[in-house]
Amino acid sequence: MDEADEGPWAVAGASAGRLGDTVRDRVARELRDRILTGRYERGERLDLDAVGAELGTSRTPVREACLALQTEGLLRMAPRSGVTVLxxxxxxxxDNFLLMARLSGFAAELAAQRITGAELxxxxxxxxxxxxxxxxxxxxxxxNWRFHREIHRACRSRRLISLIAQTGRSIPRTFLEVFxxxxxxxxxxxxxxxxALRRRDGDEARRVTERHYAVPAELVSGVR
Incomplete structure (x- = not known):
């Protein structure tokens, strides 16, 4: 399973065995999720050793994960101030949810025309x-992750799936547990x-999918 196969909420159980997955990747996903859901507040300092102990790993993969999240603009690392949550x-x-809504809505519209009986x-x-x-x-x-992933796959557009995977990294994977x-x-x-997919109704599949993201967008943005 490569990154382009990930749905909007890549969960540990589904993605931990991904080819090439590393401890750093798993730590980065966990830290990213905590930041996106507000568990780590803006301005909070992170103790790399404490985070490593909590996640059952050493300091090195935690630091590497933080470097990756710094490139995403979620953390700032400095020699004297350490790691600060942005x-x-x-x-x-x-905006992330609305973008996912548009991309996934288009994928569902295409899937309605391209999905096979076995996939449905x-x-x-x-x-x-x-x-x-x-x-x-x-x-x-x-x-939930697998449900959306299979629909995305059924759209048969590698470019669209890649865009969804990229955007999905900014969607909290634990959303359904938080709300x-x-x-x-x-x-x-x-x-x-x-x-809608069964009826091959692309317009309805797109509308339902876009609505599917409307409430989550408001809920998550409202707790920040």
Missing amino acids: GVEPQEVL AEVAGISDAMREASQAGKSIAEP PEHVPCALDEHDELVE
């Missing part, structure tokens, strides 16, 4: 599994999207 502004969070059955099965997991009180983060109250709405929208 974070993201609420408008940036909102896979997407529908994941949607059903998500509802069962939610009713059982289990995490739906990973099946569990959004889960029922998300599951209903998944059902609507599956039905």
Whole structure:
């Protein structure tokens, strides 16, 4: 599974075994997620040794991860002041979700015309599994990731998938855990999207997908 295969919320269970994945990559994903959800506040100083101990690794991969996040504008590293969280502004969070909405909406529109019967059955099965997991009180983060990933793959556009993967890095992977109250709405929208794909209705698939990101955008940007 390469980076271009990632859905909007790349979860540890689904991406930890990715070819070429390193400790630094895993640490970077965790730190990025904490920054995007506001767990690390702007201006907060990070102790590399403390972070390493918490994540069960040494200082070196934590430092390398911080260097990577510095290039993304999320952290600042300086010889005397150490590592400082820069974070993201609420408008940036909102813009990231809106961009993902447009890209994923276009992918869903294309998928409605290009998805195969086997792929549609896979997407529908994941949607059903998500509802069962939610009713059982289990995490739906990973099946949610797979649900969107399969739709993105079905659009058959490598360029579009690459853009989605790049934008998806700025979307908190733990969103559904931070805002569990959004889960029922998300599951209903998944059902609507599956039905639109089944009808080969590209316009409806795009509309449902774009709406799917509207509430998350407001929720996440509102807590910052």
